Each structure stands twice: as structure tokens, then as C-alpha cells.
Amino acid sequence: MNPPCNAYTVQRCAVAVDVSMHSRPVVEVAALLAAKWAVELRGFYVEDINLLHLAQYPTAREVDWSATGATMQLTYQRMERLLRVHAGRVRETVVTVTAQRHVPATLHVARGRVVDELVAASRSVDLLVLGRGGEGATRLGSVAHRVAVTAACSVMLVGIALGVGRSILVIYDDATVSDRVLCAAAHCATAVGLSMQVLIPCSEESQFAARRDRARACLFGTQMMVSYHASTGSEILAVLCAVPQALVVVAGAASRYCEAALTQHRGSLLVIR
Amino acid sequence: MTEVSPLAPEQLYRRVAVEELPFETTADVADVDEVPGQPRALEAIRFGVGIKNSGYNIYALGPAGTGKHSVVQRLLSQRASQQSTPSDWVYLYNFTDTQRPRAVELPPGRARELRHDMLRLVEDLQSAIPSAFESDEYRTRVQEIEQEFKDRREEAIAAIQRDARTQGVDLLRTPSGFAFAPTREGEVLSPDEYEHMPEPEKKRVALAMEGFEGKLRAVIRQIPLWRQESREKLKTLNRDVAMAATGHEIGALLEKYAAYEALIAHLNAVQEDVIENIDDFRQQEEGASPLLALTGSHSSALRRYGVNVIVEQADHQGAPVLYEDHPTYQNLVGHLEHVAMMGALVTDFSLIRGGALHRANGGYLILDAHKLLMQPFAWDGLKRALRSRELRIESVERMLSLVSTASLEPEPIPLDVKVVLLGDRLLYYLLCEHDPEFADLFKVAADFEDSMDRTPDNHRLYAHFIATMARQAELRPYRREAVARVIEHAARLVGDAHKMSTHLRSIADLLRESDYYAGEAGAACVEREHVCLAISGQVHRASRIEERVRESIRRGTTLIDTDGLAVGQVNGLSVLQLGGYSFGAPHRITARVRLGEGEVIDIEREVELGGPIHSKGVLILSGWLGSRYAADVALSLSATLVFEQSYGEVEGDSASSAELYALLSALADAPIKQSLAVTGSINQQGQVQAIGGVNEKIEGYFDVCRMRGLSGHQGVLIPAANMQHLMLREDVIEAVQQGKFLIFPVETVDQGIALLTGMAAGETDAEGQFSDGSVNARVQTRLRELAQLRQAFAEHAKDKETP
Structure with missing residues (x-):
């Protein structure tokens, strides 16, 4: 499928995966996008070096979560074995989900600090998909937050049970990558068949009209139904809180709305670089 | 002794005087409801139907074809139409005891309505409940509950984590739980760093970690309780939503069926159950699991809200009158059906099937006794139901304790039914004899007559009946001569000139066949000749064996003389019955005598081909012989009697007179006319009996x-008592009229022997001596000679023994 505009394309797509129950929906979203864009999907699984360090303490113990809260001794060998088990389950998830979409896939297992390894992986891909993390999903997980802020590529944070989202909300400000943000949103919208709304932060009508025209020019030829809304900064913050079903697309570190989106929005998020 | 004269032609056949029939054709005759000739049976049925007490069920006994079924059906229908329509019955799921489906009585016609209402209720709930649970409000409230639980859990863990960080310890998520580790600047210490940590610090950290582990364990133990609380909240929410979703639909039904207490209780139970099992309705929308789809569990789960109509009277007026043609146990008292599911047979209340007793409850059930008794357990099942006055559906396997698997025990339904059994007399008497319960349960016997008297009134009644049958069968009208011929044939069917058969099936067959011949002839009405054709057609179709027997006689294979004289030889007559057709044929009976010790040997009996009645006849004749001719001397003969060329069993005593004539001929050396044949039994007085x-x-x-040519001397000696039974064929009557064939009514043996030998039989004088030259005198003389001879032999033997 041709990209709707040339400012953003994905040639290499990756997904960060673990063994939590929320990981599979994340892989499914990544596989869906990879299938639509006809690209390979790379799975990344990081064996947390902190756990291996912990396991080497002579007094290392863990409190069992699944059963009665019993305390068990931890050893390095046991931790390695557990991590291997996890890697096997992750591989099974990736293979199963990508096979359903007929997407070619690979799985890379790395050992280190999770954020460091994912950030490192982000240097070799155009888009990294990972879960928002955190059981409650109200707050963004710390790992997801740090990866979203520091990754070298665009990062999609997938909310639990929300998938890509039900609509796409783009924050189109004056960041240097704002056209790229718009094109990336169009790219996703076309792939998964969602409508798109563009929020244009502005204080004056003329400013709104100018940016809207620029956005229209950018999306020219995409034949998408797009609505444009002028918003103040506070309105944008309110909207971010109110629409967890939407996929919010925002520019990365260059945008002043990025941090707001990361902390306020409870749904899926696409941070563009 | 009075001389016997041959019978006149008019004595051989009793015609119907057509002037007794006041119509031209049966088109002029009104229909009649009454079956002719059965006043006793009709009275009994009316009595049995009218009396209300239990046990007054009816057994209609009589031969097949006498119209029992149609009479019973008509009388019951008449009575039933004046009675009120009985209740509908349904089986409902029992929510408190699933093994005992509830039986609920409803006014006639309401069962179907209830079934429809409950089906619609389930359909409505299938859309109303998912809609309620699909609403955004509901989803939001569910998410709120779930979120509350998650927040509570996360917050508890986060609180521990925060506390831990203040102590330089962090909480890590391991592959199977949580662990605490010392950190520096947010990073877990490497093992080396930990190793080189000062000992007091190490102890402090270890102590802190132990404390946090304890706190974490406490939180983890709390989590199931929080989850339980969350589930309870969700359950309460679901209940509230379900109540709101079902309230309107079930409320409408509660209002509609407010008069029926059992239904109110059921509808309330339905609402409770729907709320308890709300997921059964939501699965529809959300998609049942493949396993559920495979087992059909989902549809069966909703089936429990249905209504199984066992008896429905919506289309009937009055009490039901039912005939069950295949009275198996299951067809009578109902049964439980099963369906195969995942290799096992399962059942539920919707698979309860009512039987004929359910459908006839409040009315009448007609059963064929023979068919009923042929079916295993059916008779016992019927008796149990009648005795207990309730219908309890129980599988035969459970009844016999062959299986002990869990099954249903539907609540019994009160039974109020009048059963009419149709059967033959033998069965009735056997049941009376061998089944002690029979007399208690079937107190009314409706005994159907085989025949009715021939009187002018009855002739007219019969004509009405013929007209009715002809009209019902859409046959041509019958000319009155034809009706007369049918009545005459009805007399012939019972072998009695003064009776008519009530075997309606035979008469109906004859009417249809006569109509066929009338149709072949292009006649508008059925004439007498068509009836004659139908009768001869029936005879011809059935007479193959009869013709073969006659052919055997013609060809000399079977030796029968029809002229000349012979000593100790007489033509006896017998009747052979094959299927529904009987015919007569002559048999040669011979007797031989010699000196003996007074025994008359019946060769048939010796070789076990003679039946008991036949043997009785022979013993009677030997008794009569001794008492009449040798009362004062020893009976010193040895006689043998035999049915020549008879290779089958001989039964009946109708040949005993013929056997006696053969014996007398042999003793008297008096030849018998072979042109005559004989039938009749004798008694010890020498009288010839019917x-x-x-x-x-x-x-x-x-x-x-006739096959050999009628000589004018040929004829038959019949008992005089049988004159009233004569309904002979037209050709026989013609031959008699022309003097070519003779029929003699005989009352005594003397009359018979005189006719057969042409000699005087001989009467006794004052001294008890028979007149000289008579047959009896010659018999007496011969017996005395034999006695003397025997005495001489005895004395000679005694002399030889004395030294």
C-alpha cells in the first residue's frame, strides 16, 4: 500500500514483548500494522539484567504472586531458567500472532536494562510498538514512559484492551516534525480504517486557518475524511484526558504536548520522531 | 316306528318375503344409528359410560367383525360431545428439584398460549438482556468496578514500593512474583556492589527487605478478598441490570396469568433463574464457546424456560375419544425421550412425551385387548394407572431396575379416564380367570351377539342397516330383492334359518362386492343376481382345496361309493375349515366285527388321530349297543371302526351315528345303500342329535x-333337529324339487338303519324280542351267538386246564 503522504513511511517495524497477559494484544496491533504496510515485524524481548543481579545476592528471595504470597529462595540458575521459559512463551506468542496475519517475523532476545535495550533496538527500526504497561493502565508504565521519551524512532504505546483505538486524534502544532506527525497519523488511519481529527493549538483564527491549510496540503490526495479543530492548550489537555478510546498522535520531544500526552492520555499513543 | 319322508324343497331354505320390506330400493330407506342385534351390548356400554365410579371400565367382547369398535366409538362420541372439555396439561422445569418436572393444569386452550408466551419471553430476553449489558452505562460501571480493584491492588503495591525506596530498596517484578533489591540511584546494585556493602548497611537492608516482604505478603493475601468484593459488586450490578431488563417482560406475564397460582410461582422462579444465569443470555451476543456449541449446552440452558405441552385441547370440543392402534407401554403411559450428546444419552423435561392416557384424560380411551396384551408391560402399565388414578411417566428400564442412572421423575398427573377394551370372548374369560385385578378394573362386560333372530321387524332393521352401510360406503342402492338375498346369506353365515349373522364385516364385504358386480353389469341398482354373483365369487375364490378333494373322489383316489350296497360300510360326512371358508366332504366309514371281549375299537383313537369328542361318541355308541342288544349276556364282540383314507385328526361326534350304522350293518350282515350319506351324533337312548x-x-x-350324475336315490340323512338350520344352495333345492336328491330328517337310530338298509329296523315285543328278520333281530342274534361261542371257548379252556 502506498503511503498517503511521503513525509512518513514505515519500512521496519518492531514490537517489544514480554510474558504479561497484555503483551499479546500489543503484538496483535503490531502484526496488524505490519500486515497492512507489508513489512517484517521484529520482536524484542529483554531479559532484565536487574533480575539476574538480584538472583546473585546470597539472600535473594521472591514473594510468589500467583499463589499464596509464599517467600521462595532465588538463585541465578533458577532466574536464568525462568527467563528462558519466558523467552519461549514470547516466541510462541509472536509466531502465532504473526502467522495469523501472514507477516514475516523474527524474535531478538537481548539481556540488559530493559529501557536501554529497547532504546538501542529503536535505532534499527522506524516504529517500535510496546504496551503502556502497568496493571491499572491509568498511569503509563515507567519503562514505557522512558522508552517513549528517549527512543530513536517513533513509538506506539498500546493501551490495554484498546488496540489501535477507535479514532485518531492528531496534535498538529508548530513542531518541526508536525507534517511528519500528520502523515504518520494518516498512514495509520488508512491502514486500520479510522477517521481522523486534527487538533490545531492556536490562539487566533488566522493562525488556525494557516495551519489547517498547511495540513490540508500535506494530506492532499489521501481522500481521507479529516476534521480540524482549533484548540487552546488547556482544551487539548482536557481532550487528552477525556478520550481514552482515541489513538493520540503527537510529535516527540520537540512538541510541548508530548509530555502532556504521556501523562494525561490513558489510551494508545503514537509519538513521532 | 314312524316312517321318514324326505324333506320338501321349501323346508330346505327360508326365504325373506319381499313384501316384508316396504321399499323399492335402499335409497328410500332412512339411515339407522343402531347396530342390529346388539341390545344387550349397547345397554352395557351405556351403563358403563354413564356410571362414574372407578373400576367401571368396559370390556366389549365378541368376535372380530361384529362392529364393536364402531358401536363403541359412536356411543362414546355421542356422550363425549355433551361433556366439558378437559384441562390442558404442561410440564415445566422445576427450579428447586430439577429431577422432578412440574405438572401444571391449565384451562383448555391455554397451554398453547403459554408455550407461545414463554417462547416469546425467551426471545425478548435474548435481545433485551444483551442490550442492557451492551449499554455504555453498564460497561462504564463494570470498568469502574474492575478499575477500583486494580487501583486498590496497584496502590497497595505502589505504597510498599514507595516505602521501600525510602529505605534504599526497590520492588522488582520477577517472572513469578516480586522481589526486593537494594538500589543506588534507581539501579539495582550489582552482586559485587552488594558484596562490598558495609556489613551494618547490609544488615539494615536485609532487615528492611524482610519487613517489606512481610507487608507484600499481607497485601497479596488481601488480594483474593478484594477480588471477591469486586466480584460481588459486579454480581449485584448484573442482578440490578438483569432485573431491570426482565422486569417488564415477566411482569406482563405475571399479570396475564395472575389467576394461576402454579404459574405465578413458576414465573417468579424463571425470573430468579434468569438473573442467576444471566450469562446464558449474554453468550448469544458474545458468541458461545466452540465446546458449548458442540454440546448444545447453550440452547439446552435456555430450553428450561420453555413449556412442554403434554395435553392440549385447543382444537377439541367436549371430552376426547381416542383409539390407540399401537398400545405399547410408551404409547399408553408416555415416555422420556433422550438425545445423544457427546456420546451420552441425556434428557430433560422438554423431552417428556405424553401417551394415549394423557390425551384421553377426562374422556375415553378405546384399546384392542389383544394388541394391548401382546405389548410388553403395557397391560401392567394400564392397570397401574387405572388403579392409582394417576399418570406417572416412568421408563421401563427404571421400572425394572435395569438402569440406575439419574433420570427424571415427572410429577404424576391425576387420571380420570374410561377405558374400553375390545376383544374376543376367550380373552375376556382368560383374564377373568387368571388376572385378579381384571374384575376390579373392568366391571362392565358388553357382550356382542354373533347372531340375531329372523323376524319381520328384524328383517326391516337389517334392511335399514344395509341401506346405511351402502350409503356410507357410497355404493349403489340395493333393490329389495337384493336386500332379501343379503339377509338370507346372513342366515347362511350362522348356519341357521331362523337367525341372522351380526358379523358386520362379512356383510359389508358382500355389499361392496355385490356393488362391484352391479357396476360391471352397468346396473343402476344392485339386484339379487349381483348378490348371488358376489356370493358365488367368494366361494369360487376360496374353493380350490374343495375342488381338489372332489377331484380325488372322481378319479377314485379317495374311495367313495355313491351307489350300490355294502356291508359294514357307510358314507359319513365331515366339514373342513380352511381360513374363513368351510366345506363338506364324504368319508367312507367301515366296521368289522369278530369274537371278542366286548370292546369297540376306534382305530382313530388308537393311533391318536381321534379327538376326545370323537372318542366320546364311539364310547356312547358302544354303550348303547351293549345295553340294547346284549343287556343279559356278555357283549362278546371285538369291533373295529375306522375313517378310511383319513390321515388327519378327526374331531367331533357328528359321525357317531354313521359309525353305529356301519357296526349294525356288519353285525346284522345287512348291506347299506351307498347312495346315502349320514351325519348326526347319537346318545345312549339311540336318538340322533343335531x-x-x-x-x-x-x-x-x-x-x-352331481359330479357322478344324480340318480334320484342319492341323499343325506340328517338329524331332524337340524331341519331349522337348513339354508341350502339353490342348485341343491332344485335337485330336491326335481326328485334327484333326497334329504331325510332322522330322529332315531332305527329310522336311520331302516333307510340305509331298506329293511325294517325291528321293534321289541312284550318279551323284549325284536321282530323276526329285522335288522335289530339279526344284530341281537349275532351278539348272542358270539356270546355262546365265547362261553364255549371259555369252558373248553377250563377243561384243558383241569388235570
Whole structure:
């Protein structure tokens, strides 16, 4: 499928995966996008070096979560074995989900600090998909937050049970990558068949009209139904809180709305670089 | 002794005087409801139907074809139409005891309505409940509950984490739980760093970690309780939503069926159950699991809200009258069906099937006794139901304790039914004899007559009945001569000139067949000749064996003389019955005598081909012989009697007179006319008694004689008592009229022997001596000679023994 505009394309797509129950929906979203864009999907699984360090303490113990809260001794060998088990389950998830979409896939297992390894992986891909993390999903997980802020590529944070989202909300400000943000949103919208709304932060009508025209020019030829809304900064913050079903697309570190989106929005998020 | 004269033609057949029939054709005759000739049976049925007490069920006994079924059906229908329509019955799921489905009584016609209402209720709930649970409000409230739980859990863990960080310890998520580790600047210490940590610090950290582990364990133990609380909240929410979703639909039904207490209780139970099992309705929308789809569990789960209509009277007026043609146990008292599911047979209340007793409850059930008794357990099942006055559906396997798997025990339904059994007399008497319960349960016997008297009134009644049957069968009208011929044939069917058969099936067959011949002839009405054609057609179709027997006589294979004289040889007559057809044929009976010790040997009996009645006849004749001719001397003969060329069993005493004539001929050395044949039994007084099948016997011998040519001397000796039974064929009557065939009514042995030998039988004088030259005198003389001879032999033997 041709990209709707040339400012953003994905040639290499990756997904960060673990063994939590929320990981599979994340892989499914990544596989869906990879299938639509006809690209390979790379799975990344990081064996947390902190756990291996912990396991080497002579007094290392863990409190069992699944059963009665019993305390068990931890050893390095046991931790390695557990991590291997996890890697096997992750591989099974990736293979199963990508096979359903007929997407070619690979799985890379790395050992280190999770954020460091994912950030490192982000240097070799155009888009990294990972879960928002955190059981409650109200707050963004710390790992997801740090990866979203520091990754070298665009990062999609997938909310639990929300998938890509039900609509796409783009924050189109004056960041240097704002056209790229718009094109990336169009790219996703076309792939998964969602409508798109563009929020244009502005204080004056003329400013709104100018940016809207620029956005229209950018999306020219995409034949998408797009609505444009002028918003103040506070309105944008309110909207971010109110629409967890939407996929919010925002520019990365260059945008002043990025941090707001990361902390306020409870749904899926696409941070563009 | 009075001389016997042959019978006149008019004594051989009793015609119907057509002037007794006041119509031209049966088109002029009104229909009649009454079956002719059954006043006793009709009275009994009316009595049985009218009396309300239990046990007054009816057994209609009589031969098949006498119209029992149609009479019973009509009388019951008349009565039933004046009675009120009985209740509908349904089985409902029992929510408190699932093994005992509830039986609920409803006014006639309401069962179907209830079934429809409950089906619609389930359909409505299938859309209303998912809609309620699909609403955004509901989803939001569910998410709120779930979120509350998650927040509570996360917050508890986060609180521990925060506390831990203040102590330089962090909480890590391991592959199977949580662990605490010392950190520096947010990073877990490497093992080396930990190793080189000062000992007091190490102890402090270890102590802190132990404390946090304890706190974490406490939180983890709390989590199931929080989850339980969350589930309870969700359950309460679901209940509230379900109540709101079902309230309107079920409320409408509660209002509609407010008058029926059992239904109110059921509808309330339905609402409770729907709320408890709300997921059964939501699965529809959300998609049942493949396993559920495979097992059909989902549809069966909703089936429990349905209504199984066992008895429905919506389409009937009055009490039901039912005939069950296949009275198996299951067809009578109902049964439980099963369906195969995942290799096992399962059942539920919707698979309860009612039987004929359910459908006839409040009315009448007609059953064929023979068919009923042929079916295993059916008779016992019927008796149990009638005795207990309730219908309890129980599988045969459980009844016999062959299986002990869990099954249903539907609540019994009160039974109020009148059962009418149709059967033959033998069955009735056997049941009376051998089944003690029978008399208690079937107190009314409706005994159907085989025949009715021939009187002018009855002739007219019969004509009405013929007209009715002809109209019902859409046959041509019958000319009154034809009706007369049918009545005459009805008399012939019972072998009695003064009776008519009530075997309606035979008469109906004859009417249809006569109509066929009338149609072949292009006649508008059925004439007498068509009836005659139908009768001869019936005879011809059935007479193959009869013709083969006659052919055997013609060809000399079977030795029968029809002229000349012979000593100790007489033509006896017998009747053979094959299927529904009987015919007469002559048999040669011979007797031989010699000196002996007074025994008359019946060769048939010796070789076990003679039946008990036949043997009785022979013993009677030997008794009579001794007492009449040798009362004062020893009976010193040895006689043998035999049915020549008879290779089958001989039964009946109708040949005993013929056997006696053969014996007398042999003793008197008096030849018997072979042109005559004989039938009749004798008693110890020397009287000739009536026998059965006299018409067939006469016609059988007549046919043999006609085959060889009628000489004018040929004829048959019949008991005088059988004169009233004569309904002979037209050709026999014509031959008699022309003097070519003779039929003699005989009352005594003397009359018979005189006719057969042409000699005087001989009467006793004052001294008890028979007149000289008579047959009896010659018999007496011969017996005395034999006695003297025997005495001489005895004395000679005694002399030889004395030294």
C-alpha cells in the first residue's frame, strides 16, 4: 500500500514483548500494522539484567504472586531458567500472532536494562510498538514512559484492551516534525480504517486557518475524511484526558504536548520522531 | 316306528318375503344409528359410560367383525360431545428439584398460549438482556468496578514500593512474583556492589527487605478478598441490570396469568433463574464457546424456560375419544425421550412425551385387548394407572431396575379416564380367570351377539342397516330383492334359518362386492343376481382345496361309493375349515366285527388321530349297543371302526351315528345303500342329535353325487333337529324339487338303519324280542351267538386246564 503522504513511511517495524497477559494484544496491533504496510515485524524481548543481579545476592528471595504470597529462595540458575521459559512463551506468542496475519517475523532476545535495550533496538527500526504497561493502565508504565521519551524512532504505546483505538486524534502544532506527525497519523488511519481529527493549538483564527491549510496540503490526495479543530492548550489537555478510546498522535520531544500526552492520555499513543 | 319322508324343497331354505320390506330400493330407506342385534351390548356400554365410579371400565367382547369398535366409538362420541372439555396439561422445569418436572393444569386452550408466551419471553430476553449489558452505562460501571480493584491492588503495591525506596530498596517484578533489591540511584546494585556493602548497611537492608516482604505478603493475601468484593459488586450490578431488563417482560406475564397460582410461582422462579444465569443470555451476543456449541449446552440452558405441552385441547370440543392402534407401554403411559450428546444419552423435561392416557384424560380411551396384551408391560402399565388414578411417566428400564442412572421423575398427573377394551370372548374369560385385578378394573362386560333372530321387524332393521352401510360406503342402492338375498346369506353365515349373522364385516364385504358386480353389469341398482354373483365369487375364490378333494373322489383316489350296497360300510360326512371358508366332504366309514371281549375299537383313537369328542361318541355308541342288544349276556364282540383314507385328526361326534350304522350293518350282515350319506351324533337312548355344519355337509355330498350324475336315490340323512338350520344352495333345492336328491330328517337310530338298509329296523315285543328278520333281530342274534361261542371257548379252556 502506498503511503498517503511521503513525509512518513514505515519500512521496519518492531514490537517489544514480554510474558504479561497484555503483551499479546500489543503484538496483535503490531502484526496488524505490519500486515497492512507489508513489512517484517521484529520482536524484542529483554531479559532484565536487574533480575539476574538480584538472583546473585546470597539472600535473594521472591514473594510468589500467583499463589499464596509464599517467600521462595532465588538463585541465578533458577532466574536464568525462568527467563528462558519466558523467552519461549514470547516466541510462541509472536509466531502465532504473526502467522495469523501472514507477516514475516523474527524474535531478538537481548539481556540488559530493559529501557536501554529497547532504546538501542529503536535505532534499527522506524516504529517500535510496546504496551503502556502497568496493571491499572491509568498511569503509563515507567519503562514505557522512558522508552517513549528517549527512543530513536517513533513509538506506539498500546493501551490495554484498546488496540489501535477507535479514532485518531492528531496534535498538529508548530513542531518541526508536525507534517511528519500528520502523515504518520494518516498512514495509520488508512491502514486500520479510522477517521481522523486534527487538533490545531492556536490562539487566533488566522493562525488556525494557516495551519489547517498547511495540513490540508500535506494530506492532499489521501481522500481521507479529516476534521480540524482549533484548540487552546488547556482544551487539548482536557481532550487528552477525556478520550481514552482515541489513538493520540503527537510529535516527540520537540512538541510541548508530548509530555502532556504521556501523562494525561490513558489510551494508545503514537509519538513521532 | 314312524316312517321318514324326505324333506320338501321349501323346508330346505327360508326365504325373506319381499313384501316384508316396504321399499323399492335402499335409497328410500332412512339411515339407522343402531347396530342390529346388539341390545344387550349397547345397554352395557351405556351403563358403563354413564356410571362414574372407578373400576367401571368396559370390556366389549365378541368376535372380530361384529362392529364393536364402531358401536363403541359412536356411543362414546355421542356422550363425549355433551361433556366439558378437559384441562390442558404442561410440564415445566422445576427450579428447586430439577429431577422432578412440574405438572401444571391449565384451562383448555391455554397451554398453547403459554408455550407461545414463554417462547416469546425467551426471545425478548435474548435481545433485551444483551442490550442492557451492551449499554455504555453498564460497561462504564463494570470498568469502574474492575478499575477500583486494580487501583486498590496497584496502590497497595505502589505504597510498599514507595516505602521501600525510602529505605534504599526497590520492588522488582520477577517472572513469578516480586522481589526486593537494594538500589543506588534507581539501579539495582550489582552482586559485587552488594558484596562490598558495609556489613551494618547490609544488615539494615536485609532487615528492611524482610519487613517489606512481610507487608507484600499481607497485601497479596488481601488480594483474593478484594477480588471477591469486586466480584460481588459486579454480581449485584448484573442482578440490578438483569432485573431491570426482565422486569417488564415477566411482569406482563405475571399479570396475564395472575389467576394461576402454579404459574405465578413458576414465573417468579424463571425470573430468579434468569438473573442467576444471566450469562446464558449474554453468550448469544458474545458468541458461545466452540465446546458449548458442540454440546448444545447453550440452547439446552435456555430450553428450561420453555413449556412442554403434554395435553392440549385447543382444537377439541367436549371430552376426547381416542383409539390407540399401537398400545405399547410408551404409547399408553408416555415416555422420556433422550438425545445423544457427546456420546451420552441425556434428557430433560422438554423431552417428556405424553401417551394415549394423557390425551384421553377426562374422556375415553378405546384399546384392542389383544394388541394391548401382546405389548410388553403395557397391560401392567394400564392397570397401574387405572388403579392409582394417576399418570406417572416412568421408563421401563427404571421400572425394572435395569438402569440406575439419574433420570427424571415427572410429577404424576391425576387420571380420570374410561377405558374400553375390545376383544374376543376367550380373552375376556382368560383374564377373568387368571388376572385378579381384571374384575376390579373392568366391571362392565358388553357382550356382542354373533347372531340375531329372523323376524319381520328384524328383517326391516337389517334392511335399514344395509341401506346405511351402502350409503356410507357410497355404493349403489340395493333393490329389495337384493336386500332379501343379503339377509338370507346372513342366515347362511350362522348356519341357521331362523337367525341372522351380526358379523358386520362379512356383510359389508358382500355389499361392496355385490356393488362391484352391479357396476360391471352397468346396473343402476344392485339386484339379487349381483348378490348371488358376489356370493358365488367368494366361494369360487376360496374353493380350490374343495375342488381338489372332489377331484380325488372322481378319479377314485379317495374311495367313495355313491351307489350300490355294502356291508359294514357307510358314507359319513365331515366339514373342513380352511381360513374363513368351510366345506363338506364324504368319508367312507367301515366296521368289522369278530369274537371278542366286548370292546369297540376306534382305530382313530388308537393311533391318536381321534379327538376326545370323537372318542366320546364311539364310547356312547358302544354303550348303547351293549345295553340294547346284549343287556343279559356278555357283549362278546371285538369291533373295529375306522375313517378310511383319513390321515388327519378327526374331531367331533357328528359321525357317531354313521359309525353305529356301519357296526349294525356288519353285525346284522345287512348291506347299506351307498347312495346315502349320514351325519348326526347319537346318545345312549339311540336318538340322533343335531350337529354343526349341516348345510356344508349336505352340499358336499350333493356335489360329489352331481359330479357322478344324480340318480334320484342319492341323499343325506340328517338329524331332524337340524331341519331349522337348513339354508341350502339353490342348485341343491332344485335337485330336491326335481326328485334327484333326497334329504331325510332322522330322529332315531332305527329310522336311520331302516333307510340305509331298506329293511325294517325291528321293534321289541312284550318279551323284549325284536321282530323276526329285522335288522335289530339279526344284530341281537349275532351278539348272542358270539356270546355262546365265547362261553364255549371259555369252558373248553377250563377243561384243558383241569388235570
